[in-house]
Amino acid sequence: MSYLYICEQGATVSVSANRFHVDYRDGMRKSIPVETLEVIEIFGKVQMTTQCIGECLKRGINVIFYSTYGAYFGRLISTNHVNVARQRKQAELGTNKKFCLDFSKSIINAKIRNQIVILRRYARTGKCDIDRPVVEMKCMAKKVLDSAAVDQVMGYEGNAARIYFDMLGKLINPEFSFKRRSRRPPLDPFNSMISLGYSIIMNEIYGKLEAKGLNPYFGFMHSDREKHPTLASDLMEEWRAVLIDATALSILNGHELNREDFYTDIDEPGVFLTKEAFKIYIQKLENKFRSDNKYLSYVDYTVSFRRALDLQIGQLVKAIETEDVAAYMPVLIR
DSSP states (O other): OOOEEOOOOOOEEEEEEEEEEEEOOOSEEEEEEEEGGGOOOOOEEEEEOOHHHHHHHTTEEEEEEETTOOOOEEEEOSSSOOOHOOOOOHOOOOOOOHHHHHHHHHHHHHHHHHHHHHHHHHSSOOOOOOHHHHHHHHHHHHHHHSSHHHHHHHHHHHHHHHHHHHHHHHHHOGGGOOOOOOSOOOOHHHHHHHHHHHHHHHHHHHHHHHHOOOTTTSSSSSSOTOOOOOHHHHGGGIIIIIIIHHHHHHHHHHHHHHHEEEEOOSSSEEEEOOOHHHHHHHHHHHHHHHEOOOTTTTTOOOOOOHHHHHHHHHHHHHHHHHGGGOOOOOOOOO
16 A cells, blocks of 8 residues: 655645546646555645545545644544444543553563664664663663553653663764754754654554544553544554664664755744655655564564554554453564
């Protein structure tokens, strides 16, 4: 299945003859068969015809809307996959303290272990000593497993994240070194890239949750927040370093972008990718999603990372229906 990203301002998306068409202001047209399309991601001022909207709703094609800078606005989605009984079960388990705690321990322990793998990968080519930070992060991972409440788990996760990002700032190409994680707005190129990436992966998980009949807003780990899909937030934790951080580091340390590929907007404080850099990053990220791996412990064959995301949500459905957290095994990279 295909994912269509549209970031050219002024483009129009339409449908005819069983194909989606993207018409650009310079007269160029790109087309894709309707049967192959799963998601359309729109950035900025892009138009969709009503016929196109209707076709997306009929076929269950997710349409996700972002600002030009990658801030999430909302989505167009059909209700074909709503499963009321499953969502009632999901909501009920959200009040089960033991289930929530065990789920949180599993996810965050895996997240920290994956972060350690990323640090080790990039320390091999650098001169930075990561031995002590790794020991400290391992200590946080152990404390996560010994936690008595979700709040404690998240506290140790925060401590590990501070150590992790501090070390990433030393392992990254010096031209792009950064001091801390900054979100709204991102204050440097690396933060700009991972913020955009986190938004994309969260919304990909959001769509997959709805496709499985789950409610993206009924989470088990993150606290409920108005208009925030906490379950999507929960599930993306194990993937942050694996997919997004690793891709951004690969681009910057591989000299695929330079400082001139980022700019600061007077009207919108922060650091953002230029149009061409945006395309490079999106293509690299899409290639990562499509690349194969054997990191899932419960399958003995290779799958793409995108397929792995889907399989993980299938495992979550199993965990919810059986009320057995052990049915969900977070991804662990090597």
